[in-house]
Amino acid sequence: MEKFDKKAIDEQVRAGFPLEHRWHNKFHLEMPFGLINDPNGLTFSDGKYHIFFQWNPLGCEHKNKCWAHTETRDFIHYAVPQLAMWPSDEHDKDGCYSGCGTVEDGQLRVLYTCNRKEDGVRIPAQRFGSYKGGQVKKEEIIVADKAEGYTGHFRDPYIFTRRGKRYFIIGAQREADETGTVLIYEEGAEGWKCLGEVKNRLGEFGYMWECPNLVQFGSYDVLIFCPQGLDERAFDRQNIYQAGYIAGHLSLDSMDMMQHTKFQELDKGFDFYAPQVLSHEGRQLLFGWMGMPDKDGEYPTKEQGWMYSLTMPRELRLRQGHIYSRPAREMKDLRIQETAVEMESEALTEIARPLFDGSEILLDIEMGEAKELVVALKYGTESLLFIYDRREQTMSIDRNGMRNGGRGIRRFKLFADTKLFLQIFVDKTAVEAFFQHGEEAASILVFPEKNIQPELQVTADGEMMSLSGKIWELDGYWYR
Incomplete structure (x- = not known):
């Protein structure tokens, strides 16, 4: 049997529902086995919300990174998750890392980071794929390697549209001093061109920025990202890694986040990371990973063969530069x-x-x-x-x-x-x-x-x- 046998894995997942262990949650997305983490590819297509997420179906370790997929019309009734994408060629042999979703000409597509290592050197590539028939068909690679001047920690693209053009923002680490940042790429007739870093007034702010999202709230832009390497403070930044945002105005001409707020966390609990936001019909809907990197020992379900959950869907609003988050209104239907x-x-x-x-x-x-x-x-x-x-x-x-x-x-x-x-x-x-x-x-x-x-x-x-x-x-x- 192949390492990733979709039919066998999907049958095993279906057999695991309904989830019955007393530590399995009722109204949080999770799997009967394996380790899940980042939500990915949040998209609305064909009348349904599509939710992909990172998943290792072969064990409770952070390796064998695949994507699972489920869909829902109401955030209450879900399709039993399936294996949707897995390492399958030389480009992503060491993992299908995080990415986003989009709709092109009625077709649901995803953009993700391919991870491969050669002699211990990480070589990331950004690749499109189309979702059809329960799995992602991998297609063109649009960025074959990291940008010049950055390390192999170069991942998690998120597509957005401005001025009738498509762009994506991506997390990165500078080669010179190993500090974190984000870059923007613009789509053009000859492919995707790197516009450079998004300037900001945060100063040196951790050694890597993961999982960036760029979201509009009226005339304001909000950059959501996960900085790693910040020092703990008395009333914030108390987890090993953070998930938060700055709000301001992004100029694509000067590549500057103008008049932005201080960095604020999206969640003050123990178990929240790698959020992704879907903009749909005037709503900003967020899912996060209920877990924390490099803290696997704090989650005893590993002994039962599974780890972690996704949050419930949350709806975000921006007021005076601060994000307010509430459970998506559909959660009332669980009452x-x-x-x-x-x-x-x-x-x-x-x-x-x-x-x-x-x-x-x-x-x-x-x-x-x-x-x-x-x-x-x-x-x-x-x-x-x-x-x-x-x-x-x-x-x-x-x-x-x-x-x-x-x-x-x-x-x-x-x-x-x-x-x-x-x-x-x-x-x-x-x-x-x-x-x-x-x-x-x-x-x-x-x-x-x-x-x-x-x-x-x-x-x-x-x-x-x-x-x-x-x-x-x-x-x-x-x-x-």
Whole structure:
């Protein structure tokens, strides 16, 4: 049998659905076996959203990089994922790396980085392919190697259109000092031409920029990217690698990101990287990888033969240079309405409610006299804590109370004044939290020791004026 036998692998995947292990999530995309990571090729075509993602079907290591594919019309009902692209020739023999999707003359196409190594030297190439009949047919190579002056860390193209022309932005590392940057290529009659780096005012900012996206919000341009090699700070950059953005105005004439904001993170949790954004009908829809490079030891599902998830789809908005992210509106269709639990209390210091086997929680808290609030997800004697300190205007996420997987604390600034608003999605292992109507978001993976449904507990060190909210049981994704 070939190393990548599509028919056999697809049959094995189909046999693995529905996902049954107690750590498998209900409403997050994941696979019954192998390691998944970056979402790729997000495209809307023929009335469906197409979602590709990195996948090693042969094990739980970061090698054998393939692309899997699924599709959906509503982000609730999905096609059972299939193997869509795999290393198959001299250009991508060491991996089909990340890339994007586009539609040309009604045909869904992808652009990705081919990875090959010769005598230990990485030789990247950027290649198109067409998706048809459940797999990508590989076609023309448009950039055969790295640009001059850059190392072999040259990957993850993302197509965008301006002035009636197509461009792509790509992550890179400068050869001279091994620092990170992004470059832009323009399509012309004679092929794709490198226009050079996008100038910015970040200074030296890590040793590699991965997974760039260039997205428009009205008259503003947002450059999303994943810098590697930044130092941790008190209230941000606390993961080994970051995923964030700068917002400004991109001039393709001067190749300069004009009047841009500081670098801001898209997610303040433990488990978020390599996001990709799809622009469709005025919406900016994001998927991220719920995982973190070089932290595989923090994910105990490896012992069960699979690793990692994708986030739920999020919708992005830009306000005063800051991205607000909320769950895509389609996620409301997961709510099982008859299970709704109302919470309405005044003059209280604590409240507790049982959760479902998959829950959405809305909390609107008038903090009153309270100076510290703790919102806890309790798994028996284990806990995941969200701690808000009004004195410092900080939110802390503490998973030191969990026995399996990664631990630690993440802290970030969050202005709440008198009222704190939280929206929390609690899946089997994936927790996604949204603060102050999407001003900040956090992705967290937890692996409860016991197979029990969690409980929500809210406690305060003083009397809260009021707490209102609702809890729903959530249905799972449907696969066909």
